[in-house]
Every structure is written in structure tokens, then in C-alpha cells.
Amino acid sequence: MTATLAAPATSGGAKTRINDFSIQVATVNGSGSQTANTVLLRAIFQMGVLVSGKNLFPSNIAGLPTWFTIRASAKGYVARKASNEMLILMNPETAKDDIAKADPGALVIYDEPLQLDKLRSDLAYIPVPFQKLVTASCPEPKLHKLVKNMIYVGVAARLLGIDMEEVKKAIAKQLKGKAKAVELNQTACTAGYDWAMENLEDQDHIKVIRDNKTQGLIIVDGNEACALGALFAGVTVVGWYPITPASSLVETFIEYAEEYRKDPKTGKSTVAIVQMEDELASAGVVLSAGWAGARSMTSTAGPGISLMSEFIGMGYYVEAPGVFFNVARTGPSTGLPTRTQQSDVELCAKASHGDTQHINLYPGTMEECFQFSYDAFDLAERFQTPIFVVTDLDLGMQNWSSKPFAYPAKPYDRGKVLNQQQLADMQDWGRYKDVDGDGICYRSLPGTPGGKGAYFTRGSGHNAYAQYSEKPEDYLAVVDRLKRKYETAKTHVPGPVFRNLGSDKGVLAFGSSDPAVIEAQDILAEAGLKTDYLRLRALPFTAEIDAFVKEKKVVYIVEQNRDGQMANLFRETYPEYATKFKSVLHYDGHAIDAKCIVDQITAFEQK
Amino acid sequence: MTTATPSAPNPPATPTNKLGFTKQDYVGSKSTLCAGCGHDAITAQIINAAFESNLEGYRVTKYSGIGCSSKTPAYFINQGWGFNSVHGRMPSIATGASLANRNLINIGISGDGDSMSIGMGQFVHAVRRNIPMIYIIEDNGVYGLTKGQFSATADKGSHLKSGAVNDLPPIDPCTLAIELGCGFVARCFSGNPKQLNTILKAAFAYEGTVVLDIISPCVTFNNHDASTRSYKHVKDHDFPLHDLGFIQYSEVEDVEIPAGQTEIVTFPDGSKVAIKATHEGYDPTDRFGAMKAVHESMAKGEFLTGLLYINPTQPPLPQVLNLVDEPLNSLGEAQLKPSEATLNEIMQALM
Numbered sequence: 001m002t003a004t005l006a007a008p009a010t011s012g013g014a015k016t017r018i019n020d021f022s023i024q025v026a027t028v029n030g031s032g033s034q035t036a037n038t039v040l041l042r043a044i045f046q047m048g049v050l051v052s053g054k055n056l057f058p059s060n061i062a063g064l065p066t067w068f069t070i071r072a073s074a075k076g077y078v079a080r081k082a083s084n085e086m087l088i089l090m091n092p093e094t095a096k097d098d099i100a101k102a103d104p105g106a107l108v109i110y111d112e113p114l115q116l117d118k119l120r121s122d123l124a125y126i127p128v129p130f131q132k133l134v135t136a137s138c139p140e141p142k143l144h145k146l147v148k149n150m151i152y153v154g155v156a157a158r159l160l161g162i163d164m165e166e167v168k169k170a171i172a173k174q175l176k177g178k179a180k181a182v183e184l185n186q187t188a189c190t191a192g193y194d195w196a197m198e199n200l201e202d203q204d205h206i207k208v209i210r211d212n213k214t215q216g217l218i219i220v221d222g223n224e225a226c227a228l229g230a231l232f233a234g235v236t237v238v239g240w241y242p243i244t245p246a247s248s249l250v251e252t253f254i255e256y257a258e259e260y261r262k263d264p265k266t267g268k269s270t271v272a273i274v275q276m277e278d279e280l281a282s283a284g285v286v287l288s289a290g291w292a293g294a295r296s297m298t299s300t301a302g303p304g305i306s307l308m309s310e311f312i313g314m315g316y317y318v319e320a321p322g323v324f325f326n327v328a329r330t331g332p333s334t335g336l337p338t339r340t341q342q343s344d345v346e347l348c349a350k351a352s353h354g355d356t357q358h359i360n361l362y363p364g365t366m367e368e369c370f371q372f373s374y375d376a377f378d379l380a381e382r383f384q385t386p387i388f389v390v391t392d393l394d395l396g397m398q399n400w401s402s403k404p405f406a407y408p409a410k411p412y413d414r415g416k417v418l419n420q421q422q423l424a425d426m427q428d429w430g431r432y433k434d435v436d437g438d439g440i441c442y443r444s445l446p447g448t449p450g451g452k453g454a455y456f457t458r459g460s461g462h463n464a465y466a467q468y469s470e471k472p473e474d475y476l477a478v479v480d481r482l483k484r485k486y487e488t489a490k491t492h493v494p495g496p497v498f499r500n501l502g503s504d505k506g507v508l509a510f511g512s513s514d515p516a517v518i519e520a521q522d523i524l525a526e527a528g529l530k531t532d533y534l535r536l537r538a539l540p541f542t543a544e545i546d547a548f549v550k551e552k553k554v555v556y557i558v559e560q561n562r563d564g565q566m567a568n569l570f571r572e573t574y575p576e577y578a579t580k581f582k583s584v585l586h587y588d589g590h591a592i593d594a595k596c597i598v599d600q601i602t603a604f605e606q607k
Numbered sequence: 608m609t610t611a612t613p614s615a616p617n618p619p620a621t622p623t624n625k626l627g628f629t630k631q632d633y634v635g636s637k638s639t640l641c642a643g644c645g646h647d648a649i650t651a652q653i654i655n656a657a658f659e660s661n662l663e664g665y666r667v668t669k670y671s672g673i674g675c676s677s678k679t680p681a682y683f684i685n686q687g688w689g690f691n692s693v694h695g696r697m698p699s700i701a702t703g704a705s706l707a708n709r710n711l712i713n714i715g716i717s718g719d720g721d722s723m724s725i726g727m728g729q730f731v732h733a734v735r736r737n738i739p740m741i742y743i744i745e746d747n748g749v750y751g752l753t754k755g756q757f758s759a760t761a762d763k764g765s766h767l768k769s770g771a772v773n774d775l776p777p778i779d780p781c782t783l784a785i786e787l788g789c790g791f792v793a794r795c796f797s798g799n800p801k802q803l804n805t806i807l808k809a810a811f812a813y814e815g816t817v818v819l820d821i822i823s824p825c826v827t828f829n830n831h832d833a834s835t836r837s838y839k840h841v842k843d844h845d846f847p848l849h850d851l852g853f854i855q856y857s858e859v860e861d862v863e864i865p866a867g868q869t870e871i872v873t874f875p876d877g878s879k880v881a882i883k884a885t886h887e888g889y890d891p892t893d894r895f896g897a898m899k900a901v902h903e904s905m906a907k908g909e910f911l912t913g914l915l916y917i918n919p920t921q922p923p924l925p926q927v928l929n930l931v932d933e934p935l936n937s938l939g940e941a942q943l944k945p946s947e948a949t950l951n952e953i954m955q956a957l958m
Contacts, residue, residue: 218954218957228953231945234944236938256953260949266931266932270938270942272925272935277728278728280729281696281702284698284699287700288692288707290703292708294703294707318690404957404958412944445936446688446704447688447708447710447936454665454688455688458689458690459692
């Protein structure tokens with residue numbers, strides 16, 4: 001240990017916030033601040049404190065402002081918090097504005113030459129001579145910009161009471177295998193720490209005290225969790241096209257596939273991954289590979305789903321399986337490509353022209369990102385249709401702590417596929433005949449020998465034998481059966497999760513809103529308003545959701561879009577209860593926070 | 608590989624191929640195209656070539672987009688699986704399925720509208736990736752199914768039946784394919800069945816992408832005197848490049864190649880194409896020479912037909928991706944799902 005800190009003093013009136021605070025770091029995009037911020041987050045995590053990180057970054061490679069928020073919570077709340085107790089201001093462009101928006105009493109670490117201390121009198125200023133410290137600790141001038149950020153990690157570690165050994169460990173973890181970079185960054189970080197030790201008075205505003213809340217937990221983002229789900233689900237064909245915030249899902253998958261999807265004898269690959277020319281082609285690859293019997297997927301965001309929609313409708317109508325990950329971002333159009341939103345709800349529920357209905361999965365935790373991705377491949381093959389796994393930038397690209405993922409022991413469900421023998425034994429096989437009454441037909445795979453089972457797949461009208469038909473009765477038989485198939489899915493998709501406090505007032509949310517809703521539910525309960533919370537995890541709506549909607553006097557539907565898209569689906573599905581649904585919305589591109597939910601529900605209640 | 612048995616007993620006189628199939632085993636449903644359509648002549652030659660090449664019907668997949676041409680996969684090889692997809696996107700359908708099962712024999716049928724307008728992006732990239740498929744463009748210079756609009760291959764100055772004149776230059780699928788690195792580029796005329804038959808048989812032996820542009824006049828919308836893609840016009844302006852002989856690989860039979868002014872190209876499976884050039888000095892293995900010859904002939908208003916360019920050494924996509932030899936769709940959980948220990952190892956790394 002480099003230095004020992006005294007226990008935080010609780011003098012000065014306000015109580016010290018132990019393991020319960022937010023830090024916002026303002027930097028310039030492309031300056032290497034992501035590494036520094038992750039190190040700070042990881043060091044707090046290693047101190048046994050539950051912590052979450054949100055990277056608010058621009059759609060830009062280098063030069064534009066970026067903010068990273070780290071929230072530590074003794075109670076385990078991991079949603080974004082709208083207020084911050086510490087600011088680290090490294091970006092001259094935004095510093096004045098950041099100061100103007102700061103919460104009273106905040107500690108402000110800043111680059112000394114910015115001279116921010118005259119702007120407001122209700123903040124605690126900590127000027128740091130970053131350039132001087134960098135020059136002294138790093139011999140190579142061209143690396144100064146990169147290691148400068150590590151200095152603020154050292155300063156913050158000292159002020160927060162984080163053990164320097166944990167910081168060093170975090171650096172080693174973050175820069176795994178790059179010995180020189182590890183040493184360089186550890187040196188810079190220590191320089192910041194030592195400088196703070198000698199030059200700054202300790203503070204008692206916010207502190208990290210060692211705890212045991214993170215024992216055995218992992219830190220992961222949703223894209224990686226989904227990639228791992230697909231890896232264990234045995235995906236064999238991936239067609240994709242880069243798009244923020246979905247690219248890292250496939251990119252992480254590629255890294256894992258390099259290691260875990262090579263035939264041990266030949267070194268050859270058991271998965272085909274092709275970066276296609278656009279999202280349309282990606283969708284074609286996914287559906288045709290599924291049609292031919294592979295487990296296939298793509299990963300995209302809203303604009304990609306828009307482009308894929310023609311194919312998705314075809315997949316629905318010809319009944320070809322495929323998994324479509326939508327890591328949603330802020331729309332419409334290009335929107336805010338690096339900001340989060342849940343505004344593709346209706347798009348993914350009904351993608352394409354004509355009458356279409358799709359099975360959607362909405363993971364809300366990292367474990368669910370993993371498990372639902374695994375399940376999506378089973379559902380795709382069971383239901384012979386495109387399956388959407390809908391996450392968002394907040395789930396997909398931010399750091400979340402999680403329990404380690406449980407091994408998905410359930411064997412693959414390859415669905416109703418007839419082999420050569422089964423085809424030979426069948427008297428009257430029709431590709432689109434509903435033999436079992438569940439709307440799901442038996443299919444054959446191209447290349448099956450034996451002279452039976454060949455059929456013609458077409459996006460145009462067809463009958464039960466896959467023959468071209470324009471007859472009204474043939475058309476109705478197919479589209480009505482597809483509706484039946486969707487009904488069958490109700491007993492196969494994951495049901496909701498409840499957090500009931502015993503109330504006739506319901507709160508309903510899905511996906512990344514979960515942590516903010518849990519926190520809001522507790523705040524409301526403390527203020528005397530108990531609610532029952534249902535977290536929706538899939539489309540179609542299951543029987544438990546029917547019951548919830550029927551029972552509750554009011555259902556507050558929390559979602560991150562302007563138009564209350566999920567509420568629209570509820571009004572459409574349950575027209576007799578349409579007036580029960582009240583929209584609680586957050587859609588400015590930032591991750592949702594508890595306060596906005598509390599405020600809106602309180603306002604409804606006071607009406 | 609399992610050999611399928613013929614689906615019906617045949618009268619003794621009916622000839623069978625090496626697999627014991629009759630030509631009837633390679634037919635499809637009845638065509639619903641206009642009587643006399645060039646596309647039907649192409650369908651007939653696909654049936655003949657598949658029969659003569661001893662194709663295993665169950666391995667055949669047939670892909671198409673939207674348009675008159677795209678209806679035709681229903682009219683041949685009913686033993687194979689068909690996929691009539693969306694407009695201009697046939698290549699991505701062929702890509703996904705050919706990766707899912709590398710044992711499939713993939714035939715894509717498209718039209719000039721489907722490939723050179725709405726589907727240009729997918730055409731270009733499928734060729735660039737060298738996916739294993741025969742990509743046939745049934746090229747009539749006109750949108751038939753929407754009743755006679757110009758397509759992107761229509762010659763500048765050509766007329767529609769209505770009298771409208773095309774003011775824009777055409778896109779040529781063949782030179783484009785050569786530019787993109789395609790290793791088998793040919794042009795045929797639907798009214799020259801012998802040449803088409805030989806080229807199709809060679810195409811069946813080729814491993815990567817074959818681009819086959821077949822001038823196929825539209826009898827309804829583009830067969831009038833002012834059209835440059837009418838039967839009469841093409842018949843008068845069709846200049847076959849060379850005599851072509853295709854010899855399918857066989858372990859039993861010795862292959863005899865005629866001597867003289869003949870070039871022989873050997874495919875990876877051992878099949879050979881013997882090319883006797885009728886154009887002086889034409890060498891179908893010379894990429895730039897092929898481009899030059901096509902451009903010169905276009906300038907003269909000719910349709911140069913035959914095997915324009917061949918390079919049988921290019922690895923197809925499954926090979927480029929270093930995929931396992933077994934079809935991916937046949938891999939089971941044992942080969943695909945990592946162990947519990949592996950998951951724990953990954954989880955440890957994330958702690």
C-alpha cells in the first residue's frame with residue numbers, strides 16, 4: 001500500500017456518503033479516457049462496492065466531448081443518478097457548462113489552468129497540475145495525452161480512499177498482456193495519488209469503504225453477454241453489418257469464436273461469419289441459413305431493422321428461422337446514434353408490411369442477455385420465424401455487474417425438422433400443413449436425400465403444400481395459422497418477473513428501465529405509495545400479463561420513448577382496459593433514472 | 608453420399624443418366640410464362656444439362672428474386688429445393704444457404720431488372736465473395752412483369768413497344784463480373800441451345816460463382832423491330848466466340864481432348880473445358896483481353912457470346928472462411944456448445 005488514509009471524518013455538518021455517490025468525468029473523445037474510467041470503476045468494484053458505469057459518448061472518433069458517470073451504491077441501485085457528488089473536468093470545451101450544471105456541494109477535480117474556481121462559490125474545488133505531473137511521470141511526450149487521464153484516477157483514488165493496490169490490479173486487468181502499458185499507467189496513476197497525498201487535504205464528503213457486495217460478481221456489458229449466449233447456443237452462420245451500438249456484439253462473438261469454435265483436429269471453423277454489404281443482405285443470409293438448417297443471427301440497431309424489414313416479413317410468411325439482435329439507439333432516422341432509447345418497440349413487434357407479428361425477447365439483466373440469447377435460437381427453430389432479442393445501448397454497451405452466468409444445460413431444441421427416414425415414412429407431407437394444431441408445421445431441409453421433402457419456398461401466396469396459390473381460402477389458411485402459431489408462443493416465451501409490494505397500482509416496464517424502476521418503487525413506497533411491479537420479458541403477452549392488467553386499477557407503463565409504444569401495444573391488445581394504461585416516459589437519450597419515474601407517477605397520483 | 612433412386616419406373620426405351628434418372632426426373636412444374644418466352648428455352652437447357660451432368664437433384668437449390676425470370680426456378684428440377692425471395696436480394700439468400708450447407712448445388716436465376724437495378728449491390732458483393740453458385744441473368748432489357756418498362760441493360764437508343772426511347776447507357780453484367788474478379792463469365796443467347804447446354808454443363812463443374820448472362824428476348828414487350836433485344840436483332844448480331852467442348856470428370860473414362868488450336872481448362876474436380884477459338888487469338892484465360900473483346904463487340908452492336916473469361920483456381924467462400932468440411936447445418940450440440948468448464952473460465956476472466 002502506498003499510503004494509509006485515516007477513517008473519514010464526519011465533521012462539517014453533512015454526513016459522509018459512504019459507498020453511495022456518483023462521479024461524472026468530462027473528457028475529450030479519443031483521449032483514452034475510457035480506459036481510465038473503467039479502471040476507476042473496476043477499482044471501486046474490487047473494493048467490494050456495487051458500482052455501475054454509463055458512458056455518454058458522441059458519435060465521433062476523436063475530439064468531441066464525452067462524459068462517463070460512475071455510480072456506487074451501498075443499497076445496490078445501479079440506475080443512472082441525475083445528480084453527481086464528484087466532477088472530474090478534463091475538457092476545456094465543456095468545463096464552464098459542467099460547472100453551471102453541477103449539484104451544490106460537489107467536489108470538482110479540474111485541470112489547474114482552466115481556473116474554474118471563480119465560477120461558483122458553492123462547490124469544493126480541487127485544481128490539479130496535470131501537465132506537470134504527466135511530464136514528471138512519463139518520459140515519452142507522445143504518450144502524455146493518454147496517461148494524463150490516469151492521473152485523475154490516482155487523485156480520485158486518494159480522495160475517495162480507494163486502496164492503490166486495487167487500482168493497480170484494475171489497470172493490469174484492463175490492459176491485460178500489455179506489460180509496458182500497464183507499467184506506464186500504473187506509474188502515472190501513482191504519481192496522481194502521491195501528489196494528492198502530499199498536496200490535498202482529505203475530504204469527508206464521499207468515501208469508499210471496503211465492503212463485500214461484489215464477491216463472485218462479474219463486470220460485463222450486454223453485447224458481450226448476448227455474444228456469449230449465441231456462442232453457447234451454437235450459432236453457425238452470422239451475417240452482419242456494422243452499426244452503433246450493435247457492432248461490438250458480433251465483434252465480441254468473433255473473438256470468442258476464434259477461441260472456442262475451431263475444430264480441435266483441423267483448426268477449421270464451425271461458424272461462418274460474413275460482414276455483408278448492408279443490413280438487407282445480412283437479413284437475407286440469416287433467413288436463408290436458417291431455412292437451410294443452420295442456427296443463424298445478425299446484430300443491428302433501429303436503422304438496420306428498418307432496412308431488413310422486407311426480408312423479416314418474408315421470413316415470417318415463408319417461416320424461416322433466424323435471430324435478430326436489436327441493440328436500440330435513439331431515433332428517428334440517424335437520431336442520436338450513441339445514445340440510448342427503447343423506441344423500436346412497435347417496429348420489432350410488427351416489422352414489415354402486411355399483417356405481421358413477431359416474437360420479441362426483452363432481457364433486463366446481464367444474465368438474461370445471456371440466457372435469452374441462448375433461448376432465442378431454440379425459439380427461432382421451434383417457431384420457424386424471425387426472433388428479435390431487443391436490448392438497447394444502455395444494456396448493450398455499458399458496464400454492469402452481474403452474477404456469473406449459469407450454464408445453459410437445456411439441450412438445443414431444433415424444432416420440427418423431418419429427416420430422410422421420417423419423410424419416407426410420411427404419407428402426405430405438406431410444408432405448411434398444421435398437423436399438430438399448434439400452428440407450427442413440419443419442415444425439411446434442402447439437401448435431404450431420398451427424393452422426398454423438396455418444396456418451393458415463396459414469399460408469394462401459397463397453400464399447405466407450398467404451391468403457388470391466389471385462392472382466398474388458401475391465403476386465409478396460412479395467415480390465420482400464423483396467428484395461431486403466435487398464440488402458441490405465449491406458453492414458450494419467458495413470463496414476467498414481479499416485484500410486488502402489495503398494491504392495486506401496477507408499474508410495468510421492460511429491459512434497461514429495470515434498475516431505475518426498482519429504485520423508484522422504493523422511493524415511492526417510502527413516501528407512502530406502494531406499487532406492484534411487473535417486468536415484461538417478451539412478446540406475445542403471456543397469461544400472467546393478462547391477469548396483471550385485469551387486476552390492477554392503474555398500470556403505469558414505464559418506457560424510454562416519446563410515444564409510449566409499449567403502452568400502445570397494450571391498448572391494442574387489451575382495448576377494454578385502455579384507460580388503465582398511463583405512460584411514464586423518458587427519451588432524451590440518457591439512460592433513465594429513478595427520479596423521473598417518481599416525479600411522473602407522483603404527478604399522476606395527485607391528479 | 609447417398610444416391611437417390613429414380614422416383615418412377617421407366618419404360619425401357621427412356622434413356623437414363625449415370626445415376627439412373629431420366630430427363631423427366633429433372634423437370635419442374637408447368638411454366639406460366641408467355642408462349643415462346645426465351646426464359647422457357649433456358650429452363651429446357653437447364654433440365655438437359657442437369658440430366659447430362661448427372662446432378663443429384665436433392666442437392667440442388669434454386670434461388671430467385673422477383674420478376675418473370677424469377678418465376679422459372681419452379682419450372683425445373685422439382686427434386687431440389689426452391690426459394691423465390693424478394694426483389695433483387697436473391698444473392699444473399701444463396702449466400703446464407705450455401706454457407707449453411709456447403710454440399711448444395713446452387714442455381715440462382717435473376718433478370719436484368721432484378722440484378723442490374725434493384726439488386727446491383729447484392730450482385731456485386733456475391734460475385735466478389737465468390738459464393739458457390741451459378742448466377743443466371745435472363746436478360747431481355749425490359750421489365751416484363753410490370754408490363755414493359757426499360758431495365759438497366761437496355762441499349763441506349765432502343766425503343767419500347769410504346770415508342771419511348773431509352774436515353775441512358777446500358778450496364779453490362781459480363782464486363783462488370785470480370786472486373787469484380789468472377790472466375791467464370793459467359794454470355795449466351797436463349798436461341799442457341801447447343802452453346803447454352805455446353806456452358807451450363809461446364810458451369811455445374813465449377814466451384815465458385817458463375818455469371819451467365821443469357822440474352823432472352825421478351826416476346827411480349829421487347830420483340831418488335833426497333834428493339835435491340837428482339838429475336839431477329841439478336842439472331843442477326845450474335846457472334847459466338849468459339850466452339851466449346853465440356854468433358855465431365857470421370858474416374859473410369861479417359862478423356863480425349865482434340866488436338867490443334869484448342870485450349871483446355873481443367874477444373875478442380877477434374878472436369879475439362881476444351882475451347883476452340885473461332886475469333887483469332889481469343890484467350891478466355893486473359894482477363895484484360897476478355898474485357899477488350901466484349902467492349903469492342905459492344906461498340907459494333909454485336910452480342911459476343913460464349914465463354915468470355917475463366918479462371919478455375921479461385922477458392923469459393925466456404926473455403927475462404929476455412930469452414931469445417933461437414934455442412935454447418937449438420938453439426939450437433941456436441942460440436943457447437945462449449946463445456947461448462949469453458950463458461951466458468953470465461954466468467955473467471957470477467958471477474
